Amino acid sequence: MNRPLLSIIMPCYNEQATLPLIxxxxxxxxxxxxxxxxxxxxxxxxxxxxxxxxxxNPHLTVISHPRNRGKGAxxxxxxxxxxxxxxxxxxADLEYDPQDYYQLVQPIADGRVDVVFGSRFMxxxxxxxxxxxxxxxxxxxxxxxxxxxxxxxMETCYKVMRTDILRSLQLESNDFRLEPExxxxxxxxxxxxYEVPVSYLGRTYEEGKxxxxxxxxxxxxxxxxxxxxx
Numbered sequence: 001m002n003r004p005l006l007s008i009i010m011p012c013y014n015e016q017a018t019l020p021l022i023x024x025x026x027x028x029x030x031x032x033x034x035x036x037x038x039x040x041x042x043x044x045x046x047x048x049x050x051x052x053x054x055x056x057n058p059h060l061t062v063i064s065h066p067r068n069r070g071k072g073a074x075x076x077x078x079x080x081x082x083x084x085x086x087x088x089x090x091x092a093d094l095e096y097d098p099q100d101y102y103q104l105v106q107p108i109a110d111g112r113v114d115v116v117f118g119s120r121f122m123x124x125x126x127x128x129x130x131x132x133x134x135x136x137x138x139x140x141x142x143x144x145x146x147x148x149x150x151x152x153x154m155e156t157c158y159k160v161m162r163t164d165i166l167r168s169l170q171l172e173s174n175d176f177r178l179e180p181e182x183x184x185x186x187x188x189x190x191x192x193x194y195e196v197p198v199s200y201l202g203r204t205y206e207e208g209k210x211x212x213x214x215x216x217x218x219x220x221x222x223x224x225x226x227x228x229x230x
């Protein structure tokens with residue numbers, strides 16, 4: 001595999017409990033990489049932990065928001081500091097396994113495609129709520145219908161692409177509408193989405209899962225907006 005620099009953008013909001021392990025897992029990936037962690041005004045010890053980690057790891061950059069702005073805003077802040085040729089978004093909650101980076105990055109590094117999504121429905125997944133899975137399937141079906149594509153997991157966190165492509169999308173969403181926005185804009189610009197299977201271990205709401213059913217409605221509105229008014 002070619003070894004381009006990979007920029008890993010990690011939005012963080014009250015992830016003190018999981019941060020040490022997810023950072024250890026990301027460090028263990030044998031790729032040329034930088035980690036850009038964006039603390040979205042956490043109220044626990046997330047920011048302090050990140051600063052302590054950055055003091056001992058020069059590959060970790062920490063950005064902090066003075067007020068909570070949402071995942072989309074955190075990704076935009078991280079993207080502004082990305083130096084790599086390829087970018088990946090990594091949640092800090094241990095639902096996704098960084099060992100999947102190899103198969104996510106390889107098709108881009110080899111010059112075969114420009115955009116790769118990691119599909120939870122093609123890989124191993126457990127702990128997903130029934131209605132979350134059904135909602136995801138519905139949003140993915142709507143995406144396929146509106147944009148004439150065939151993907152299996154529109155809402156996946158693992159959206160990987162050349163950094164210049166992600167910047168060219170001029171993202172505007174502050175919250176979880178980031179997922180349909182990225183997907184819609186990638187497809188509207190004529191990029192094919194190549195999917196690879198990834199493993200997934202979903203959190204419960206008691207463990208801090210942040211996605212709520214109401215966000216599905218906003219995702220539908222976002223998909224319609226980008227299809228009909230872009």
